[in-house]
Amino acid sequence: MRRFLTLVCLLCLAVPAGISISGCTRNPAAQYCPATSGYGLKIGDPVSIVLPPQTTGVSLAFGQTQQAGSPSAYTCLYKPASVNKYTYGTTNNQLVDISPSGNICAGTWNRNTGGGIADYTTCSKPDPLPSTGGLPYAVAYITASANSVTSNPVAVYVHPQITSVTLAIAGQQQCYSQGVQTQLDSEACFLGSNNQQQLLCAPASVAGANYACPLPAGVTSVPNCSASLGTLTYLVGTPLVANVNSETNQITAAQPGTTEINVLSSGSASSAGYFSTCPPKSISVTLANGTTQGTITQGIVQNLVTTVYDNNVQDCPPLGCPISGLNLDYQSTNPADILAGGSGQITPSFPGVASIYAICQPPLCNGSPINEIGLFGTGLSISSNPVTVTTPGTASEYLWLGAPGQSQYFVPLELITGTLGTPVRLPYVPNSMVMDRAGLNLYFGSSRELMIYSTIGNSLSKQDTNAPGVVLAVSPDGSTILINDQARQIFYLYNSSGGVNSTTGGVGNAAVWTPDSKTLYVTDSASLGQGHSDTLYVYNQNTGWTSYPLPPSPLPASSLPPIAPVATTVQTPALTIPSVGAYLRGNPTTAHTWCPSGTVGSVALYPQGDLILDASNNPVQTDTLAATTDGNHILGAAFINGGITLDDIGVTIPTEQCPGAGSNSLTPLTIPHTLNQAVLSKVNASAVNQVVPSPASNLAFITYTGSTPGAPLPYYIPGSCTPGAAGAPPVCAPGTVNYLKLTGSSAITAPVAGAFSPDDTLFFVSTAGDNLIHYISIPTNLSPATPLVDTQQIAPNLPACTPVASGGVDPGCQLAAPTNNPVPATVITVKPRSTT
Numbered sequence: 001m002r003r004f005l006t007l008v009c010l011l012c013l014a015v016p017a018g019i020s021i022s023g024c025t026r027n028p029a030a031q032y033c034p035a036t037s038g039y040g041l042k043i044g045d046p047v048s049i050v051l052p053p054q055t056t057g058v059s060l061a062f063g064q065t066q067q068a069g070s071p072s073a074y075t076c077l078y079k080p081a082s083v084n085k086y087t088y089g090t091t092n093n094q095l096v097d098i099s100p101s102g103n104i105c106a107g108t109w110n111r112n113t114g115g116g117i118a119d120y121t122t123c124s125k126p127d128p129l130p131s132t133g134g135l136p137y138a139v140a141y142i143t144a145s146a147n148s149v150t151s152n153p154v155a156v157y158v159h160p161q162i163t164s165v166t167l168a169i170a171g172q173q174q175c176y177s178q179g180v181q182t183q184l185d186s187e188a189c190f191l192g193s194n195n196q197q198q199l200l201c202a203p204a205s206v207a208g209a210n211y212a213c214p215l216p217a218g219v220t221s222v223p224n225c226s227a228s229l230g231t232l233t234y235l236v237g238t239p240l241v242a243n244v245n246s247e248t249n250q251i252t253a254a255q256p257g258t259t260e261i262n263v264l265s266s267g268s269a270s271s272a273g274y275f276s277t278c279p280p281k282s283i284s285v286t287l288a289n290g291t292t293q294g295t296i297t298q299g300i301v302q303n304l305v306t307t308v309y310d311n312n313v314q315d316c317p318p319l320g321c322p323i324s325g326l327n328l329d330y331q332s333t334n335p336a337d338i339l340a341g342g343s344g345q346i347t348p349s350f351p352g353v354a355s356i357y358a359i360c361q362p363p364l365c366n367g368s369p370i371n372e373i374g375l376f377g378t379g380l381s382i383s384s385n386p387v388t389v390t391t392p393g394t395a396s397e398y399l400w401l402g403a404p405g406q407s408q409y410f411v412p413l414e415l416i417t418g419t420l421g422t423p424v425r426l427p428y429v430p431n432s433m434v435m436d437r438a439g440l441n442l443y444f445g446s447s448r449e450l451m452i453y454s455t456i457g458n459s460l461s462k463q464d465t466n467a468p469g470v471v472l473a474v475s476p477d478g479s480t481i482l483i484n485d486q487a488r489q490i491f492y493l494y495n496s497s498g499g500v501n502s503t504t505g506g507v508g509n510a511a512v513w514t515p516d517s518k519t520l521y522v523t524d525s526a527s528l529g530q531g532h533s534d535t536l537y538v539y540n541q542n543t544g545w546t547s548y549p550l551p552p553s554p555l556p557a558s559s560l561p562p563i564a565p566v567a568t569t570v571q572t573p574a575l576t577i578p579s580v581g582a583y584l585r586g587n588p589t590t591a592h593t594w595c596p597s598g599t600v601g602s603v604a605l606y607p608q609g610d611l612i613l614d615a616s617n618n619p620v621q622t623d624t625l626a627a628t629t630d631g632n633h634i635l636g637a638a639f640i641n642g643g644i645t646l647d648d649i650g651v652t653i654p655t656e657q658c659p660g661a662g663s664n665s666l667t668p669l670t671i672p673h674t675l676n677q678a679v680l681s682k683v684n685a686s687a688v689n690q691v692v693p694s695p696a697s698n699l700a701f702i703t704y705t706g707s708t709p710g711a712p713l714p715y716y717i718p719g720s721c722t723p724g725a726a727g728a729p730p731v732c733a734p735g736t737v738n739y740l741k742l743t744g745s746s747a748i749t750a751p752v753a754g755a756f757s758p759d760d761t762l763f764f765v766s767t768a769g770d771n772l773i774h775y776i777s778i779p780t781n782l783s784p785a786t787p788l789v790d791t792q793q794i795a796p797n798l799p800a801c802t803p804v805a806s807g808g809v810d811p812g813c814q815l816a817a818p819t820n821n822p823v824p825a826t827v828i829t830v831k832p833r834s835t836t
Helices: 002-025
Strands: 048-050 059-060 066-067 072-074 087-088 103-105 138-146 154-157 160-171 181-191 198-202 232-238 242-244 251-253 257-265 268-277 280-286 293-296 306-308 329-332 336-340 346-350 352-360 387-391 396-402 409-416 432-435 443-447 450-454 458-464 472-473 480-485 490-495 500-505 510-513 521-523 535-540 542-550 581-584 590-593 597-599 603-606 607-612 624-627 633-638 643-651 673-679 687-693 700-705 711-717 738-742 750-756 764-768 773-777 789-794 827-833
Touching: 048 138, 066 472, 160 198, 160 257, 181 257, 232 242, 232 268, 251 268, 280 352, 329 336, 336 352, 346 387, 396 432, 396 764, 432 472, 443 472, 472 510, 472 521, 510 764, 521 581, 521 789, 581 607, 581 624, 624 687, 633 687, 633 700, 643 700, 643 711, 687 750, 700 764, 750 827, 764 827
Parallel strands: 059 154, 160 268, 293 387
Antiparallel strands: 048 072, 066 103, 087 138, 138 154, 160 181, 181 198, 181 251, 232 257, 242 251, 257 268, 280 306, 329 352, 336 346, 352 387, 396 409, 396 827, 432 443, 443 450, 450 458, 472 480, 480 490, 490 500, 510 521, 521 535, 535 542, 581 590, 590 607, 597 603, 624 633, 633 643, 643 673, 687 700, 700 711, 700 750, 711 738, 750 764, 764 773, 773 789
């Protein structure tokens, strides 16, 4: 009994103690992973290791090295684990060797080589070379281990040095419409034992006859490149054109154009080919009501409706697939009055008339590498139809009157008050006078310096001796001035906010910018004397400067410096509307357009596109040219056989792709045209100066040089034009020539220069003999039977300069002899202002 009681006591003491001990030792301080029971892996121990790249693998050429990706260890709680050292392994150390530090060798590392050469510093290519299906490539796998944990295997693709990679696109279309996806793949070649290019891999979609290089001897088929080179990475040169999904290597067509595709393999990128998003075939713009002519009230903003189709009529017959989001240039022929915004908004600030159109122009729209211009139609410009907008009403004007080469002064005139300002004296006699489109600055060139006069501050705001020469043109956006130093035969592109930003050699006498300020045409004439030549210079923001020979441009002696009655900078090339090219004066008259000629990869930019011949196939000479804003007429005039002949060239400006777009052969754009001619029988002239068309395109005045008292002012009312069928010239009725007898005409020897008010209500003409400015009122119901009226005359009284030979100090004075009389204005610039 005593023994039994002793046993019971022992049990009573032991059981509670056992429970207490067990409870205190189960996972103390939460050190073990939740899945364990107080023993095994602790929560700080690594349970998994990730070795990158997990999916793409590593591609190495024989003997090439690359550091393995940095391993990452994780605990059972999926948090980073600390590892002191990793051990690397390989499944085939004769093919892929790896150093203790994780440096991969496509072959074998040196070990114990002696001679002071450290281990793992020289990688030798595999010996023997791998062979898979008769091709020299194979795959091994590397891992990283620590704490008895091994990472995922990473494939290492070992192969010969790749000499070329050729892009293979699923479907093999020429171009892909916006939003279409397709698969990218490649072919790869290497230098075989016979020192010849041989194929290593290609997608199954490529037929044997189209392989980029021959198959190795005895090999009948090759694997996909993902099997021999691993996952390739594709890089798009111009993301605007297309974008690539890096996981699937699917490419999506975005904006029109061609982009280079680079392939990343064995750690280096190489050009594999090109991808093209289909270019626009047509661009149509209308007003909101669907018409191409309309009236917009001043201050009211209206949006154009723009419709664009690409050239992929196979997938989207018959028009092509629609395109959206294009970076178009909307251009206005009269931006001072009616501005076209970047997304097609029309903003009428003043009364006036303008033609507005849209242009898709590289590089921001339908761009391509310069060596691939024309590929499938990319790299080429295309224009829409014009939309004619009228903003009714009248606006007052500011006028600035000058006589470059003949006076050191210019005169301001404010029509709202009728006040003629005091003549402003410049530091030097100018050789040119050009105003920017916004009317903010007047630019005066001289042989000494560039002089800039602010019309806002009414002061000379800048003098720059680093830019002497003739100011030929100011870009419509006001950012760039073209100056020609004719003594040094240099063109300056002058930044209006800075200074000279680029130069090129050459001499010119007239220039014109396209409304988007991206292209500049400059002409020269050998008849102007030493240093001059019959040459066209073209500057484009994308392609830079190019030059082309022109037919002779004979000018009568009375129109040449130093006694020219009108600045030659006024006689600019006639820019077509839309601005697909420029007509250039000469004998014969020619046009150079933006469609290149030649073959893809070797094109001539801005080639000659038109040659104007009369009904007998004789060349048509013009001394001056101008374009009407409706895009229907190029008006020219020439001094021939002692008289003036007027040429009305009716044109239909194409609004579709350049000829040959989509093929390998490109041809110049030829503009279908007609020709109507008229002789100005009542004019006794020695030279023709200008043809000045009205903003409404329904009237043009002709100015000239002469010496017969009572000289009339001739004007021309163009005939109506009906556009021809596709590729056919328009049908244009002959226009009507009339003559206006100017007030005080007995003293007038010639109307030498003129300009329209932007609201199309007045024409200002400067006359020699009386040296006045005449205001010609333009009726709203203009017709051949409607008389024009000389309603007012003012005297700008521009003081004549004194030639150096007669005691003058400025060699810029081009007068042959001194005179006490004022000289007539030969340049008239106009800026609108509100009447309220």
